[in-house]
Each structure stands twice: as C-alpha cells, then as structure tokens.
Amino acid sequence: MAENTSTTGAAPEELSENILITTVDSVYNLARSYSLWPMTFGLACCAIEFIVAGTARYDMSRFGMEVARPSPRQADLLIISGTVTKKMVVSIVRLYNQMAEPRYVISMGACATGGGPFKEGYNVVSGIDKFLPVDVYVPGCPPTPEALLHGFITLHKKFKTQSVRTVPWYRKTYTGETPIPVLGPDIIDTHPAALKQVRDVNMTRLMAARSAAGPQISAGEGQGTIVIRNPGLTRDLTDWTLQTGDDGETYHFPAGFVLMSDGEVRVHTSSGATSSSAGDIVWPTAQAIGAETEKVSLVDADGNAVSSFEYEAITS
Amino acid sequence: MSDPTVETPLPYSDVVPGAVLAEETDLDGSSLVVAADKLPELATYLRDHEALDLLSNVTAVDYLGYKERTAEDRFEVVYHLYSTKKGGGPTVLRVRLPENNPALPSLYGVYRGADLQEREAYDLYGIRFLGHPALRRILLWEGFHGHPMRKDWQEPYFEAESKPFKSRHPDGNYAWAEDRNPWGSNVQYPDDFDPMSWQEPVSQIPLQSHAGNGAAGMLKTDRLIVNMGPQHPSTHGVFRMIVELEGETITALEPEMGYLHRNHEKIGERNTYLMNMPYTDRLDYISSMSNNLAYAIAVEKLLGEDYVPPERAEYIRVIMAELTRVVNHLFSVGTFLNDLGAFFTPLLYAVRERELILDLFEAVSGSRMMCNYLRFGGVARDLPDGWLAQCSDMVFNRLPDKIEELTTYLTGNEILQERCIGVGYLSAEEAINLSCTGPQLRGSGVAYDIRRAEPYSIYDRFEFDVATADGCDVYSRFLVRMEEMRQSVRILQQAVKQIPEGPVQSDKGQGSYVVRPPVGTVYGRIESPKGELGFYLVSDGSGNPFRYRVRPPSYINLNALGPMAVGNKVADSVIILGGIDIVLGEVDR
Numbered sequence: 001m002a003e004n005t006s007t008t009g010a011a012p013e014e015l016s017e018n019i020l021i022t023t024v025d026s027v028y029n030l031a032r033s034y035s036l037w038p039m040t041f042g043l044a045c046c047a048i049e050f051i052v053a054g055t056a057r058y059d060m061s062r063f064g065m066e067v068a069r070p071s072p073r074q075a076d077l078l079i080i081s082g083t084v085t086k087k088m089v090v091s092i093v094r095l096y097n098q099m100a101e102p103r104y105v106i107s108m109g110a111c112a113t114g115g116g117p118f119k120e121g122y123n124v125v126s127g128i129d130k131f132l133p134v135d136v137y138v139p140g141c142p143p144t145p146e147a148l149l150h151g152f153i154t155l156h157k158k159f160k161t162q163s164v165r166t167v168p169w170y171r172k173t174y175t176g177e178t179p180i181p182v183l184g185p186d187i188i189d190t191h192p193a194a195l196k197q198v199r200d201v202n203m204t205r206l207m208a209a210r211s212a213a214g215p216q217i218s219a220g221e222g223q224g225t226i227v228i229r230n231p232g233l234t235r236d237l238t239d240w241t242l243q244t245g246d247d248g249e250t251y252h253f254p255a256g257f258v259l260m261s262d263g264e265v266r267v268h269t270s271s272g273a274t275s276s277s278a279g280d281i282v283w284p285t286a287q288a289i290g291a292e293t294e295k296v297s298l299v300d301a302d303g304n305a306v307s308s309f310e311y312e313a314i315t316s
Numbered sequence: 317m318s319d320p321t322v323e324t325p326l327p328y329s330d331v332v333p334g335a336v337l338a339e340e341t342d343l344d345g346s347s348l349v350v351a352a353d354k355l356p357e358l359a360t361y362l363r364d365h366e367a368l369d370l371l372s373n374v375t376a377v378d379y380l381g382y383k384e385r386t387a388e389d390r391f392e393v394v395y396h397l398y399s400t401k402k403g404g405g406p407t408v409l410r411v412r413l414p415e416n417n418p419a420l421p422s423l424y425g426v427y428r429g430a431d432l433q434e435r436e437a438y439d440l441y442g443i444r445f446l447g448h449p450a451l452r453r454i455l456l457w458e459g460f461h462g463h464p465m466r467k468d469w470q471e472p473y474f475e476a477e478s479k480p481f482k483s484r485h486p487d488g489n490y491a492w493a494e495d496r497n498p499w500g501s502n503v504q505y506p507d508d509f510d511p512m513s514w515q516e517p518v519s520q521i522p523l524q525s526h527a528g529n530g531a532a533g534m535l536k537t538d539r540l541i542v543n544m545g546p547q548h549p550s551t552h553g554v555f556r557m558i559v560e561l562e563g564e565t566i567t568a569l570e571p572e573m574g575y576l577h578r579n580h581e582k583i584g585e586r587n588t589y590l591m592n593m594p595y596t597d598r599l600d601y602i603s604s605m606s607n608n609l610a611y612a613i614a615v616e617k618l619l620g621e622d623y624v625p626p627e628r629a630e631y632i633r634v635i636m637a638e639l640t641r642v643v644n645h646l647f648s649v650g651t652f653l654n655d656l657g658a659f660f661t662p663l664l665y666a667v668r669e670r671e672l673i674l675d676l677f678e679a680v681s682g683s684r685m686m687c688n689y690l691r692f693g694g695v696a697r698d699l700p701d702g703w704l705a706q707c708s709d710m711v712f713n714r715l716p717d718k719i720e721e722l723t724t725y726l727t728g729n730e731i732l733q734e735r736c737i738g739v740g741y742l743s744a745e746e747a748i749n750l751s752c753t754g755p756q757l758r759g760s761g762v763a764y765d766i767r768r769a770e771p772y773s774i775y776d777r778f779e780f781d782v783a784t785a786d787g788c789d790v791y792s793r794f795l796v797r798m799e800e801m802r803q804s805v806r807i808l809q810q811a812v813k814q815i816p817e818g819p820v821q822s823d824k825g826q827g828s829y830v831v832r833p834p835v836g837t838v839y840g841r842i843e844s845p846k847g848e849l850g851f852y853l854v855s856d857g858s859g860n861p862f863r864y865r866v867r868p869p870s871y872i873n874l875n876a877l878g879p880m881a882v883g884n885k886v887a888d889s890v891i892i893l894g895g896i897d898i899v900l901g902e903v904d905r
Contacts, residue, residue: 040549041547042553042554043553043554043576044553044576044578044598044601044900044901045598045601045685045686045901047553048601048602048647048685049684049685051663051667052667052671054660055663055664055667055668055671056664056667056668057667057668057671070548070549072547082576083576083578085574085575085576085577085578087456087457087574087575087577088546088554088575088576091546091547091554091575095547111578117583117594117595117598118578118579118580118583119473120471120473120474120475120579120583120586121471121578121579121582121583122464122469122471122472122579122582123455123456123464123574123577123578123579124578124579126473141686142601142685142686144684183457183459183460184459185459185460185461186460186461186472
C-alpha cells in the first residue's frame with residue numbers, strides 16, 4: 001500500500017506500513033464467508049452426511065462453518081438436508097422466516113432439489129424451491145461430504161458477487177417474509193397466485209360436476225304435481241318431454257323453455273289443471289298423475305330418459 | 317389325504333369356538349383366518365396359553381382387484397405373532413373385512429404394541445380398530461383427504477399403476493410428470509373445499525396418560541405442555557414429542573411423527589421388485605446393507621429354490637450385515653453421548669471407525685451410504701481384489717481395539733452412569749407386550765435375537781452370544797449395543813476366515829431384472845441393528861408387489877417411548893429417545 005500513501009499522503013508516516021485499503025464489500029463478504037453458521041437441522045439421509053462433513057475426516061471448520069446453531073435466530077445458513085414432506089414444509093418455512101438476514105439456503109441432495117426418488121409420493125414436495133429461495137443446489141443421493149463442501153465453496157463464491165449497496169436486506173421496504181403454507185386436505189401454498197390456482201382448479205371441477213348433472217324430477221306437494229329441479233348448469237329444455245309410463249301421455253316443453261341453474265319448476269297435471277302461480281307449467285292430462293301407480297320420466301331431446309320417478313298409488 | 321367324512325377340527329375350535337374360520341397355506345407356512353369379533357379372545361388365549369407373547373407385525377392389505385376377492389373381503393388385517401420364549405416361526409392370523417365398513421376389535425388390550433401399528437393402518441387404509449383409545453392419524457395430518465394406501469387412491473402426480481413407466485424422454489425430450497399430469501387434474505380435495513374461506517383446524521393433541529413410574533405427586537404445579545421438535549437438535553431427525561410436565565417431571569408424552577413420511581410403501585407397490593432394493597437403503601439410512609438383506613430374504617422366499625444364494629454370497633451378506641451392525645451401533649452410541657451432553661467428541665471417535673467401514677462398503681458397492689448391493693439370489697458383484705485383506709485387518713486388528721477404547725472411556729464413566737442408570741425403566745414383560753425388539757428388548761433382559769430364535773441366511777453356523785443386560789434402563793441398552801459390537805466382530809472374524817471361493821449369484825438370479833414370483837404371501841424378517849426388520853409381501857404373479865409392507869423396528873419400538881418417559885425428568889426424555897435409537901427414515905417411511 002506504499003504507493004497509495006505516496007499518492008494521497010493521507011496516512012501518517014508511522015502507519016503507512018500497517019494500513020490496508022480495500023473496499024467495504026471485500027471485507028464484508030470475507031467476514032461473512034468465513035463465519036457462516038449453519039442451522040442444526042437434519043431432515044433425512046443427507047443429514048447424516050452433513051454431520052459427517054463436520055467430523056475429523058472432512059472437517060468443515062476449515063471453512064469457518066463448524067458452529068452449528070440449533071436456533072434459527074442465530075443461524076444464517078439453512079441446509080435442506082433430505083426429503084421435504086408436505087407435513088414438514090410448514091415448519092421449514094417457519095424456520096426460514098425466523099432466521100435473520102442475510103440468510104442462505106442450500107438444497108442438499110436430490111430430494112430437496114426436486115423430490116428425488118420419492119418425487120411421486122403423495123406426501124412429498126417436489127423440491128424446496130417451490131417454497132423457499134435456494135442459493136446452491138448440491139446434487140447426489142446423498143451427496144458425499146466432499147460434494148457438500150463444494151456446495152459451501154460455491155456459496156462463498158456467491159457472497160463475493162454481492163455488494164452491501166445492492167443487497168435487498170438493508171432496504172427499508174424489504175421484509176423477506178415467505179408465506180407459510182398450510183395443511184388442508186393437501187398442502188396449500190398461501191402465495192396468492194398458488195391460492196388462485198387451487199381455486200380455479202376447484203371451480204373447474206365443480207363446474208364439470210354440475211354440467212354433468214341433469215335436471216331431476218320428483219313428486220311435488222299435492223296430487224298431480226311434479227317438480228323439476230336443476231342442480232346443474234342452466235339448460236334449454238326445447239324438445240324435451242315429460243312422459244308417463246303406461247298410457248303414454250307426453251308433454252312437450254315449449255320452444256325456448258329454459259330452466260335456470262339451481263332453479264325449479266312445477267308441473268300441474270289433470271284434465272282441467274290450472275296454474276296457481278306464474279311460471280308453472282300446466283299439463284292437461286286425462287287424469288291427474290299420481291292417482292295410481294305410475295312412472296313419470298323426463299326425456300331429453302335425443303330421447304334418453306334423464307330422470308324418472310314412480311308414484312305410489314295414493315289412497316285418497 | 318384324510319378321510320373326507322371325518323373333518324379335522326379347526327385349530328383352537330375347542331378353546332375359542334368359532335374363532336378360526338379356516339386354515340390356509342401360504343408360501344412360507346400356514347395361517348389362520350379368524351372371525352373379526354373373536355379376535356381379541358383368540359389373541360388372549362394364544363398369548364396366555366401358547367406363549368405367543370410378541371405381536372410383531374400388523375399389516376393391512378387392500379385386495380381391490382386381486383384374484384377372486386370381492387367387496388365382501390376387500391380388506392385384510394394380518395397379525396404375526398411370535399414367541400420370545402420358544403422362538404421359531406410365526407402364528408399368522410388373518411381377519412377379512414368388507415369394503416363398506418372395515419372395522420374390527422382392537423388388540424390394544426391384549427398387546428399394547430398394537431397401538432402405533434393400528435393407528436397406521438387406520439391412517440393409510442381407513443380400517444377402524446374398535447376400542448383403540450386414540451385412533452387418530454399418525455403419519456399424515458388430521459384433515460388429510462382420503463386413505464392413501466388404498467388401491468383406488470391416486471397421488472397428485474399419478475402416472476401409471478405400475479412401473480416401468482413409459483419413456484420419460486419421448487423423442488429425446490424430457491417430459492416432466494407435472495406437465496403430463498397438470499397440477500389439479502389429480503389432486504383429491506373434498507368437493508366443498510374452498511381455499512379462500514378455509515381455515516386450518518386448530519387441534520389440541522390429547523395426551524395419553526400412562527399410569528407409570530410414580531410421577532412426583534407431592535407438589536402440584538400448573539400443567540405445562542412442552543413441544544419438542546420437529547426441529548430439535550436431539551430428536552434424531554424430524555421427530556416431535558409433546559410432553560406434559562408437572563414441575564420438571566413428565567406426566568405424559570405423546571410422540572408425533574410423519575414429518576418424513578415419504579410414501580415408501582405406496583411407491584413400493586408401483587415399483588418392480590428389484591426397483592425397491594435402492595429404496596430399502598433409504599429406510600434406515602444408517603444401516604442400508606441390513607435393509608437390503610431383509611428385503612432380499614423376503615423376496616427370495618417368494619421366488620423359491622432358483623434364487624437360493626450360493627455359499628460365497630451368503631458369507632458376503634453376513635459380513636455386510638454385521639459390519640452394518642457395527643456401523644449402526646457406533647453411530648448410535650456416538651449420538652447417544654451427544655444427547656447426554658458430551659457434544660461431538662465421542663461421536664468424532666465413533667465416526668472415524670464408521671468412515672473406515674464405509675470405505676469398505678464403497679469399494680464393493682460404489683456408494684458410501686446407499687449401498688444397493690444385494691440382489692435376489694446373491695449380491696450384485698464379487699468383492700474386489702484385496703478387499704478381504706483390508707476387511708480382516710479391520711475386524712482382527714482395528715475394531716476390537718477401538719471398541720475397547722470406547723468401552724474404557726464410556727462404560728465406566730461416572731457422568732454417563734449417573735445420567736443413565738435407572739432412567740427409562742421398561743420391564744421385560746412390558747417390553748414384550750409393547751412389541752419391542754432389538755437392543756431395547758435385550759436391554760430388558762430378554763434374550764430374543766432372531767439370529768438365534770429363527771436363524772436366517774447362515775447364522776446357524778457362527779458362534780456368538782446374544783447380548784443382554786437386565787437393568788431394564790437406558791444404560792442397559794447402551795451396554796447391549798457395546799456388547800453386540802463385540803459379538804458382531806466375533807461373527808465377522810469367523811466369516812472372514814471361512815468365506816469360500818465361488819459364484820456370488822445363483823444361476824437364475826444372474827441378470828434377472830424383472831422377476832415374476834408366484835402368487836402368494838410371505839413375511840421375511842431379520843435381526844437388523846434396530847430390531848426386527850421384516851418385509852411382508854403379497855404377490856399377484858406380476859412383476860410388481862401387490863402389497864409391500866415394511867415392519868419398521870424403530871417405529872414399533874416407539875410404542876415404549878411414552879411408558880418409559882413418564883415419571884422421568886424432561887431432560888431425560890432426550891436420552892430415553894436416544895436409547896431407543898430411532899432413524900426417522902424407518903419410523904416414517
């Protein structure tokens with residue numbers, strides 16, 4: 001640094017041999033790199049290799065990393081060492097949220113990275129990066145301790161690319177909070193986009209179920225009354241018919257007759273039937289339906305019986 | 317055969333009339349079909365009069381679509397009963413249940429060890445065990461939709477019923493499962509579920525109280541509930557304990573698991589038989605070779621005579637299994653000392669020896685931990701040159717010294733004794749009744765070791781003692797592990813000397829990737845380092861197991877956690893758990 005002092009002349013003569021001029025970022029990153037404290041947190045098989053990486057043969061203290069902290073408040077590296085299950089991911093995201101910035105995540109092994117051999121399982125999350133930002137992926141099943149050490153070195157290299165001026169965690173607006181998923185009938189990601197996806201899927205399925213459901217007919221109150229209910233989507237009943245079983249009387253719905261979704265309509269039958277309320281249908285039959293055992297069917301435009309029911313003979 | 321006019325009476329028809337409906341023959345012995353309502357009565361009789369005191373395995377099977385099965389007998393619950401006094405093979409009871417209301421009486425009152433296994437069957441199959449005190453979900457969470465092990469339940473990214481799947485690289489392009497099954501087309505939500513309005517149910521997990529080891533009753537304080545885990549440095553993984561305290565004394569303890577439930581059995585039913593071999597590595601990931609052995613033995617029982625391993629392969633298997641036992645106990649003792657507060661130093665020494673054994677594993681299999689080395693009818697490849705010399709150096713010179721070194725520093729250590737002696741008391745009767753196996757059972761003075769009681773592979777040729785200690789406490793379990801390491805070294809020394817030259821695969825087993833065993837059921841078990849590791853397999857004649865069930869020793873040993881911990885201090889719950897020696901990959905599967 002002698003040339004520096006000679007050009008600026010700022011440092012006193014007696015200190016000129018002892019001053020090192022560098023950037024804040026270099027010092028900041030050097031200090032962070034070699035005092036990275038991982039959390040004592042093991043999920044599955046990979047955790048054993050993580051433990052072993054700390055023992056004499058691999059000795060991760062060479063990288064200043066042996067101080068494993070059981071509390072997330074004191075740790076700044078979360079190593080996802082194993083299969084992430086739906087039941088566990090809730091806790092993992094909570095732990096991540098409790099860690100102080102700057103914090104880093106290493107996804108160790110095939111399972112944490114993408115589900116690994118257990119990806120197809122019903123309780124397995126296919127990769128922690130669906131929920132947390134991951135800095136370094138370490139491949140392997142399980143990765144050897146050497147591979148994990150390489151992951152640490154890769155993370156240190158990442159530090160060197162960061163600058164104290166641009167890192168997000170010193171910004172006032174930054175929270176770094178990650179939405180915590182919840183356990184419902186399945187795991188539910190609480191990211192707004194993911195929630196919307198769940199709802200869309202459910203709506204689609206509900207609509208599909210409803211469009212499959214046809215109008216249903218049943219006996220109404222009072223003799224000779226039939227109720228048509230539509231639990232499904234709104235339907236046009238043009239060319240649909242109501243038919244009785246034995247004497248083959250048929251009622252044709254008027255053209256353009258529409259039955260709303262969740263709507264119902266009453267049909268009054270008998271020779272001189274009248275409608276007591278607007279909107280009801282009058283079907284002038286020879287005899288009020290239901291006076292004797294009789295089957296009534298609702299037949300669609302193609303001639304398929306959609307719904308039918310049978311009157312028990314009513315003794316008046 | 318017998319005169320058709322004189323019917324042989326069904327077994328036990330004189331003592332429990334109407335209990336046994338039929339006697340059936342499986343590939344590995346006979347079994348009894350039992351009427352559901354008479355099951356507890358028959359089990360009580362068998363326990364008290366036939367000395368069948370160990371309920372080892374409770375398996376639920378869904379026979380949907382299986383040959384000749386109808387809705388009337390869709391479900392089956394299989395019980396394997398053993399005798400710790402007489403040894404030998406199992407008595408197998410089968411209860412068949414209809415599709416619409418699968419319910420049967422719980423055996424909790426007869427064998428307390430049925431507790432966790434019945435809860436698992438309820439969780440995964442929806443079979444209800446009437447009279448079980450806390451029939452709740454155990455591996456999944458309350459509110460999960462459906463019972464996933466049923467044959468008609470499909471996972472969200474379901475591709476096909478059985479492997480091998482169609483190419484994942486059609487035309488050289490990788491096709492993601494997510495793209496072929498877009499999310500949502502296969503997620504099974506209840507119809508009325510709306511994520512926007514849905515609230516997570518808040519549940520207070522009720523605690524089982526155990527009338528136990530004399531909880532302090534002098535000074536009453538408020539009931540305090542402490543949650544440990546799933547993120548806790550001393551729970552050996554993602555295990556959770558909910559502890560109720562009176563002062564510092566535990567009055568109740570509830571284990572909560574499933575945080576590593578990775579659907580081993582469901583995936584296993586989709587896999588071909590051989591594809592499951594690497595998955596077994598990941599069960600008890602400390603001792604993968606043992607898991608391989610148990611699975612290979614079970615499948616070989618199914619496959620029959622063509623797949624009997626040749627001599628050399630049997631010796632290699634024994635060597636690997638015993639090296640695994642040493643590895644497991646070294647790691648177990650090391651982490652146990654961690655729990656006691658001797659943070660990392662004993663573990664460093666234990667892991668040093670483990671690493672050397674892992675080098676041996678890596679030399680034969682190519683992998684340190686997930687060895688995937690055994691095959692049906694033998695092992696994957698012969699030992700490399702110089703391996704045996706390296707191994708004998710290990711078992712004759714290095715290991716005995718190092719085990720003695722650990723013994724010198726640990727066994728007589730005053731702090732260790734103070735912390736362990738008298739802690740986590742479990743009497744022999746209780747241990748058997750709670751279905752404990754392995755060092756936990758032998759630490760209660762019961763000399764039950766499957767290598768002796770029902771020898772498999774070639775264990776009947778070796779001289780060794782069954783390690784026991786009768787302190788019934790954590791210290792005894794520690795002593796058993798230390799002694800077992802010595803006995804394993806003794807077996808290893810004999811095996812390394814005696815191993816013959818020859819092939820390492822049976823002729824039929826050579827390069828057989830897809831095996832199609834005959835129709836039938838088998839249960840194969842070994843003495844794994846943690847206890848009885850068994851595989852119950854149902855074959856329908858295809859290349860995939862119809863039912864693939866693991867009898868996980870660490871899971872079933874956890875039955876005893878509550879009863880052992882009650883009455884001790886909360887700090888001791890950690891070492892009681894450490895004394896069971898669980899591995900979460902096996903507990904949750």
